[in-house]
Amino acid sequence: MKIEEYASLKPYNTLALDANARYLIIVTSLDLLCEAIHFANAKKLPYLVLGEGSNILLRGNVDKVVILMRTEGVSIDSKGHDSEVFVTAQAGETWHPFVQCCLSKGLYGIENLSLVPGTVGAAPVQNIGAYGVELADVLHSLQVYAPESRETFELMREDCAFGYRDSLFKQRQNTWIITAVTLRLSIRPAPKTSYGGILEELDAMKADEITPSAVAEAICRLRQRKLPDPAVLPNAGSFFKNPVITQAQFKRIQAEFPTIVHYVVNDQQIKLAAGWMIEQCGWKGKRLNDAGVHTHQALVLVNHGHATGTDILALAEEIQGQVKSRFGIRLDIEPTVA
Numbered sequence: 339m340k341i342e343e344y345a346s347l348k349p350y351n352t353l354a355l356d357a358n359a360r361y362l363i364i365v366t367s368l369d370l371l372c373e374a375i376h377f378a379n380a381k382k383l384p385y386l387v388l389g390e391g392s393n394i395l396l397r398g399n400v401d402k403v404v405i406l407m408r409t410e411g412v413s414i415d416s417k418g419h420d421s422e423v424f425v426t427a428q429a430g431e432t433w434h435p436f437v438q439c440c441l442s443k444g445l446y447g448i449e450n451l452s453l454v455p456g457t458v459g460a461a462p463v464q465n466i467g468a469y470g471v472e473l474a475d476v477l478h479s480l481q482v483y484a485p486e487s488r489e490t491f492e493l494m495r496e497d498c499a500f501g502y503r504d505s506l507f508k509q510r511q512n513t514w515i516i517t518a519v520t521l522r523l524s525i526r527p528a529p530k531t532s533y534g535g536i537l538e539e540l541d542a543m544k545a546d547e548i549t550p551s552a553v554a555e556a557i558c559r560l561r562q563r564k565l566p567d568p569a570v571l572p573n574a575g576s577f578f579k580n581p582v583i584t585q586a587q588f589k590r591i592q593a594e595f596p597t598i599v600h601y602v603v604n605d606q607q608i609k610l611a612a613g614w615m616i617e618q619c620g621w622k623g624k625r626l627n628d629a630g631v632h633t634h635q636a637l638v639l640v641n642h643g644h645a646t647g648t649d650i651l652a653l654a655e656e657i658q659g660q661v662k663s664r665f666g667i668r669l670d671i672e673p674t675v676a
């Protein structure tokens with residue numbers, strides 16, 4: 339097992355924050371994962387699991403054993419009912435190539451999650467979602483390792499308390515390490531195109547037929563236009579969750595702000611567009627030192643070069659304060675703060 343001491347985490351987080359890990363271990367197998375945990379216990383240090391670091395804010399140096407999940411492998415098991423196929427991917431697989439691999443094999447259900455950065459193992463942590471689909475819609479089960487009991491076991495979808503950008507793994511961090519994810523996909527194409535902009539993009543592409551691959555391509559084009567590429571302008575995607583409120587709360591806010599952008603979740607709940615509220619407070623394109631709000635998407639905070647985790651958090655707090663005093667709504671931060 340290769341252990342790096344005082345290793346820079348800058349290449350391992352998409353906000354490109356320049357923080358060091360006390361120890362860094364790259365894990366490529368379950369045995370190495372167990373060894374890494376054993377090492378952390380021996381050093382009496384906590385551990386932090388990282389995938390691609392696309393949903394993490396490093397406040398400063400990390401006095402922990404940082405475990406980079408790089409386990410690989412995808413297996414397809416056709417034992418599902420009717421048109422269902424179970425696909426299992428190891429936690430360290432990169433999400434987007436995994437989506438493409440499934441599409442190329444005629445396995446459908448995750449095409450709307452194309453181009454979401456990160457690893458397969460982190461996808462259940464915040465129940466990744468995009469363009470009308472969430473991971474929980476297709477997740478069957480997970481293999482997890484519990485460092486405390488040193489046991490490996492299976493958790494079913496129902497055990498994971500999935501919610502909007504939420505799960506048991508977010509609520510009880512550092513209890514389980516996800517080692518593999520099993521999805522229930524379909525061999526029958528059922529493209530989902532109702533979410534804003536997909537049909538228009540398919541039209542612009544002059545797609546002959548609405549296939550899952552065409553939907554995936556349309557979504558990639560939309561995402562590439564709307565979101566900054568972390569390799570060019572470091573960011574962690576949406577920095578705040580869209581707040582979900584009751585219909586009664588919504589009616590009160592809408593009376594004061596008739597143009598407020600919102601989405602109906604169900605009979606009782608409304609989701610507000612956090613980006614719109616941030617924009618209304620005048621933050622779009624603004625910056626505090628090297629921490630900035632993206633010029634095209636106010637929900638995305640960016641690192642203009644030398645921002646620290648503290649700079650990003652200071653900007654986030656400023657935005658939270660102004661949104662709270664103007665709309666009476668608290669914005670929650672989406673990435674894990676470590």
Ligand SMILES: Cc1cc2nc3c(=O)[nH]c(=O)nc-3n(C[C@H](O)[C@H](O)[C@H](O)COP(=O)(O)OP(=O)(O)OC[C@H]3O[C@@H](n4cnc5c(N)ncnc54)[C@H](O)[C@@H]3O)c2cc1C
Nearest residue numbers: 389390391392393455456457459460466467516574575674
């Ligand atoms: C440009 C951009 C666009 C994005 N768009 C979206 C989007 O559309 N929808 C969306 O939902 N998200 C989006 N995100 C956020 C991010 O892509 C997802 O949250 C992704 O799942 C994070 O994966 P990761 O491997 O980078 O996780 P990391 O950032 O490395 O880790 C995130 C959290 O998960 C934990 N974790 C990681 N791996 C494991 C594991 N194997 N077991 C247990 N815990 C683990 C970490 O400890 C940490 O708490 C976007 C991010 C960026 C930069």
